[in-house]
Amino acid sequence: MDEKIDFVLLWVDGNDQKWQIEKRKYIVNKDDANVNRYRDCDNLQYLFRGIEKYAKWVNKIYFITYGHLPKWLNTNNEKLVIVNHNDFIPKEYLPTFNSNVIELNIHRIKNLSEKFVLFNDDFFLLKETKPEDFFVNDVPTDTYVECLLCPPSINDAHFMMKSNIIYLINKYFNKKECIRKNYFKYINPKYGKLNKSTLYCMKYKEKFLGFKSFHEPYAYLKQTFETIWEKEGQLLDEACHNKFRTSSDLGHFLCKYWRMVSGSFVPKKSEGCYIYFLNDNSDNIKELKSNKYKFVCINDVLMDIDFEKSKKEINDVLNELFPKKSSFEI
DSSP states (O other), X not given: OOOOEEEEEEOOOTTOHHHHHHHHTTOOSGGGGOGGGTOOOSOHHHHHHHXXXXXXXXXXXXXXXXXXXXXXXXXXOTTEEXXXXXXXXXXXXXXXXXXXXXXXXXXXXXXXXXXXXXXXTTXXXXXXXXXXXXXXXXXXXXXXOBOOOOOOSSOOHHHHHHHHHXXXXXXXXXXXXXXXXXXXXXXXXXXXXXXXXXXXXXXXXXXXXXXXXXXXXXXXXXXXXXXXXXXXXXHHHHHTTOSSOOXXXXXXXXXXXXXXXXXXXXXXXXXXXEEEOOSOOHHHHHHHHSXXXXXXXXXXXXXXXXXXXXXXXXXXXXXXXXXXXXXXXX
């Protein structure tokens, strides 16, 4: 298999007026119009600085965008490949404002290496990484934790998407047989106390109940996407017509769970952390400065906060960690 490992990074500029006008044409409910999901945290440059500092080995960074670009981005960087949605997503799905649709079609990107790592624009590298953090002998690494998929108190498209995915996983995989074949991947010392959750769920031997998701970069093989499209092309096609997140969505977690239950992964300890904007960011700042994590996800929240104040607090810390411009900046 090709030794190259590419990074794929999704980004949207919620301030782009052309994008806003296009988006408004298709909005059908208030959640689709929520600005929190798309507003710019103005810290993407720190993601690039982290990659350059802590993942020098990466082959290419495929930067996926509606068409807009950050003003500071050095598009002449030899490792950077700009990819517009219409470069790889079938035209019948466009325009799309649904990240699940974009991610389900990533394997179509021209010249993307077989091995790639999927980033959201709120993931940051904080410590040295190596290829073996993502792939060992051409096999993706992952942390297997089965857990009960609990419904939220209100209708939640993300929960419904995962429910749809679990349904498909149970359609194609026999849990008893998978446990027999992959027990020491499902239960592994690297997971620590998280094994307790999986052991509990193993009591229910008929069906997989759900999986814990870690907010960190995801290692994938293109062939996993291709296999699932071959098997469930009609269902994926229907999901990819969803302009926004809906209860009938599917997403890249289908590929993640597929390779996990099939045992097509190498066990690893999760080294990420998930934090989100708050009016009081004191704990978040401590976590960012702790030097405990290789990866951190810094997420906006769907609630009223002093966004500009919170953003500044978080970005001031990121600037302390990464004060020097990368070669991806002008």
